[in-house]
Amino acid sequence: MEKKYLIKTYGCQMNEHDSERMSYILESLGYQSTDKLEEADLIIYNTCSVRENADNKVYGHLGSLKKLKEKNKDLIIAICGCMMELKEARDIIRDKYKHVDIVFGTKNINSIPYLLDQYNYSKERIIDVEETDDIDEIQDAIRKNQTSAYINIIYGCNNFCSYCIVPYTRGRESSRSEESILKEVKKLADDGFKEITLLGQNVNSYGKDLHPCTTFSDLLNKISLIEGIERIRFISSHPKDISDDLIFTIKSNPKVCKCIHLPIQSGSKRILKEMNRKYTKDEYLEKINKIKKEILDIAITTDIIIGFPGESEDDFLDTLDVINKVKYDQAFIFKYSKRTGTKAAIMDNQISEEVKSERFQILLDRVNDICLENNSKYLNREVKVLFDEISKTDKNMMSGRTDRNKIVHVKYNKDYLGKICSVMIKEFNSFALEGEIIER
Ligand code: 5AD
Ligand code: SF4
Numbered sequence: 035m036e037k038k039y040l041i042k043t044y045g046c047q048m049n050e051h052d053s054e055r056m057s058y059i060l061e062s063l064g065y066q067s068t069d070k071l072e073e074a075d076l077i078i079y080n081t082c083s084v085r086e087n088a089d090n091k092v093y094g095h096l097g098s099l100k101k102l103k104e105k106n107k108d109l110i111i112a113i114c115g116c117m118m119e120l121k122e123a124r125d126i127i128r129d130k131y132k133h134v135d136i137v138f139g140t141k142n143i144n145s146i147p148y149l150l151d152q153y154n155y156s157k158e159r160i161i162d163v164e165e166t167d168d169i170d171e172i173q174d175a176i177r178k179n180q181t182s183a184y185i186n187i188i189y190g191c192n193n194f195c196s197y198c199i200v201p202y203t204r205g206r207e208s209s210r211s212e213e214s215i216l217k218e219v220k221k222l223a224d225d226g227f228k229e230i231t232l233l234g235q236n237v238n239s240y241g242k243d244l245h246p247c248t249t250f251s252d253l254l255n256k257i258s259l260i261e262g263i264e265r266i267r268f269i270s271s272h273p274k275d276i277s278d279d280l281i282f283t284i285k286s287n288p289k290v291c292k293c294i295h296l297p298i299q300s301g302s303k304r305i306l307k308e309m310n311r312k313y314t315k316d317e318y319l320e321k322i323n324k325i326k327k328e329i330l331d332i333a334i335t336t337d338i339i340i341g342f343p344g345e346s347e348d349d350f351l352d353t354l355d356v357i358n359k360v361k362y363d364q365a366f367i368f369k370y371s372k373r374t375g376t377k378a379a380i381m382d383n384q385i386s387e388e389v390k391s392e393r394f395q396i397l398l399d400r401v402n403d404i405c406l407e408n409n410s411k412y413l414n415r416e417v418k419v420l421f422d423e424i425s426k427t428d429k430n431m432m433s434g435r436t437d438r439n440k441i442v443h444v445k446y447n448k449d450y451l452g453k454i455c456s457v458m459i460k461e462f463n464s465f466a467l468e469g470e471i472i473e474r
Contacts, residue, residue: 036064037066037075038065038066038068038073038074039060039067039075039077039078040071040074040078041053041057041077041078041080042077042079042095044079044088045081045082045084045115046084047231047269048184048233049080049115049116053078054176055143055173055175056143056146059144059147060076063150072102076109076110076150077110078112079112079113081116081117082116083117083123083373085369085371085373086371087371092113092117097131099111099133100133110150110153111133112134112136112138113127113134113136114138114139114143116203116204119202119204120375124161124163134159135153135160136153136159138163140203141164141205142163142164145162173185173186173218180226180227180452181227181422181452182228182231182422183227183231185230185232186233186234187232187233187253188209188210188235188237188240189205190205190206190235191206191207191235194377196309196310197309197342197376197377198376200235202376207235207242207243209241212248215257219257223261227262227263228262228263228265228452228453228454229264229265230265231266231268231269232268233268233269234269237268238280249279250268250280251282251283254290255283266290266291271294271296272297273297273311273313273317276296276325281325281328281329291439292329292330292331292333292438293334293335294325294333295336296336297336297337298338298353299337299338299339299342301349301354301356302315303316303352305344308344315355319359319360322334335362335363336360338353340390340393341389341390341393343370345393350393357397358404362401363438364405365401367394367397369387369394409462409466412467414459416456416457416472417457418436418437418457419434419435419436419457420435420453421434421451421452421455424446431445432444432447440466440467441465441466441467442459442468443468443469444468444469445471455471455472457469458472
């Protein structure tokens with residue numbers, strides 16, 4: 035009988051894509067995917083460590099697997115991802131979660147076959163986390179979506195924002211070779227994919243570490259020459275690294291989507307300095323104005339952290355001011371979470387949970403109002419949508435995105451799934467648009 039695997043993924047798109055790569059490896063080994071824990075012969079938790087609640091979820095879920103392992107002694111439980119790059123988390127797993135069989139790091143994905151063999155042979159727990167900045171050039175994946183694909187272009191981060199654990203879990207910036215990226219995109223185009231999203235903690239640094247060095251704009255332009263790929267997206271960008279060259283590429287290259295994710299994190303000059311973000315509120319706003327002026331109707335999204343140590347009411351009002359000025363199309367708001375090992379974790383003026391919750395709600399309400407106002411402008415307008423998903427909750431509906439990354443729902447029509455088509459917008463809320471396909 036074929037063996038079954040289940041991967042549970044926490045965190046960002048990079049982790050989602052790492053799980054897609056693991057699926058490819060496991061299915062090459064003859065495993066089949068299942069979404070039922072009881073059916074699985076192998077369970078992998080791909081973890082995130084950006085905020086504490088992600089850690090807690092993993093520990094909670096792992097605890098509940100103990101009973102399953104008692105019932106099925108042959109079940110293999112593995113844990114990987116960012117959390118496992120941290121010694122403290124590995125020690126907790128080693129000491130308190132003895133039913134976990136295999137622990138591996140973010141750079142050991144291609145070693146899965148070897149790790150499974152080794153475990154099956156010895157039946158002894160394996161902990162394998164590599165200390166290397168080398169990256170896997172082999173990136174085959176079984177993708178969940180058959181229209182739109184994620185592609186890794188750069189790993190790690192050199193920025194050391196004072197709140198962030200990523201530089202410690204994902205290491206220093208390391209670009210994939212241009213050759214292997216272009217080869218992968220070409221293959222995706224041949225397989226019928228229409229859209230790709232280039233992934234990296236800081237895509238703007240792409241190519242600086244390559245020999246000969248190259249730029250992110252150059253990569254975008256080269257990818258856009260590949261026939262079949264109609265849309266190119268990318269996440270994430272650091273505001274300090276947005277160059278005129280990149281603004282020009284987004285503006286002039288018709289395949290590059292007119293949307294940009296530019297995490298502000300805080301609007302306060304003082305807090306931004308404490309965060310080590312290397313820009314001020316005014317510099318950020320200047321950049322936004324330039325982008326808006328150059329690229330008509332560009333959609334701008336952001337990440338915001340509230341309750342960073344020492345954040346005063348005035349600092350918070352500065353963040354609110356940025357939201358009011360930029361009028362983001364989407365903003366992901368996070369309560370500051372203390373990450374051991376980062377500079378901010380040892381600051382002594384931590385903000386209470388109560389104040390964080392209060393500020394969080396104020397920002398969320400304001401962001402939702404602005405998104406509603408932005409989306410209202412689409413009413414009775416025609417937009418081009420790439421449909422890539424049948425609705426999970428209503429099989430009669432499907433959804434896709436506009437070039438500006440607006441989610442659009444329409445009635446399911448199989449002829450248009452996987453294609454770009456025109457839609458007349460008839461309804462909207464803060465999060466999405468709804469409309470009718472214009473048949474031509
Ligand atoms: N606490 C809260 N949010 C954080 N982020 C990163 N580190 C933390 C932290 N310690 C947020 C940032 C980043 C996003 C991916 O996660 O806003 O842009
Ligand atoms: Fe973390 Fe800052 Fe690097 Fe983003 S740029 S991954 S927030 S350290």
